[in-house]
Amino acid sequence: MKKLTLPLAKQQIEELHAGDSVSLTGVILTARDEAHKEIFKHLDNSLPLPFELKNSVIYFAGPCPAKPDKASGSCGPTTSARMESFAPRMLSFGVSAFIGKGEMNEATREALKKFTGVYFAAIGGAGALYGNAIKKCECIAFPELLSEAVYRLEVENFPAVVAYDCRGGSIY
């Protein structure tokens, strides 16, 4: 298993191959359907976002509320295919990686090649295990969206598999 510290440098992304098991440590940002719509509304109207997209890792996920003794509730990946209409443009704004579950479309894979990005598959359904990999969770944008808001997560040893690499390789 490759241990990766986030953010990822382009060179690190180039060294990843579809099928590699990885363990991620660092900062990731959650965004689901509604958060993507909000992000695009901001970009379309040239409004500043309260976080940086450049070099960010976007996790398609919406956590359960945290119990008082935990940093986060259960927080596994959601189906990435719903975000594929947003993915190429997110990469063009500097997003370096996505984490989700399941296949994404050809346009996303082409954009990963063009912008040297990577798509990690987390294990869908492993919500409790991923919740425990989150050491800090903070809502940083669109709190009215509740679980669909953007959360800044500090993760340690977050297991995933390289699903699409930056050369067009695929685990699917």
Add this chain to the structure above:
Amino acid sequence: MRKINTRLIEDAVYKAALHAGINLTPSCLNAMESARLSEKNEAAKFALETLIENSKIAVAQNMPVCQDTGMAVVLLEIGQEVFLEGKLLSDAVNDGVRRAYKDGYFRKSVCDPITRRNTGDNTPAAIHTEITAGDKIKLTFMPKGFGSENMSKLYMLKPAQSVQGIIDAIVNTVKSAGSRPCPPVYVGVGIGGTFDTCAFLAKKALTRDVGIHNPDPTVAEIEKTAYRSINNLDIGCQGFHGTITALGVSCETAPTHIAGLPVAVNIQCHCVRCVKEEI
């Protein structure tokens, strides 16, 4: 006649919801364990091991097994000798859901379909009632995640398409879903009825324990044939390839019109969560 206060139903829903969000059904766990033992594909096997470990963490730490704690699907089979008193039945069910999703720290995943504004408390539940014989109430609580629900389909087949058409509909639905619904999936199938009752039969089929076949041998044969074909699709756990794409196929039937053959395929991910109680 037996009087039942709907407060009892609210409490039963509350308890069932709290349990269901954290615990996979025993039959699902057995099927996952068998899958882990028989899967040869390394990546799929790793994913299955991770998921089994996750289910143990969920129970040990009282955490939702999956963050998608679902829309609450509630089936109530109410004996016709029961007299319900107290608050409105649907209010009782929704109050039970509301309390459980708050106290269990479950995700609230229900929103307006147009504005997408979250209702904030995971209500309303999808409530189905059936009137049966007797003076008891059978409650089935099933939180339904939408990664898999989204991959479900309803077909209005021609009668000429017959059994092969039914099997093709089931297998093609799983095939086109691919890696997206969190395979290995449990496949609920409704055969017959009308457009609406067929979809409900598919949902009801998912409340049957994984691995138990329909008592009608013809229907059981459809389940077995579809199951084998699905596991030859090489989708595998999480879409990582392999021999275990489905944990099971469960079909329920109802008489239909001479002109039609409705088939509904309701996909359930590997997190089969279902609690049954009798009041």
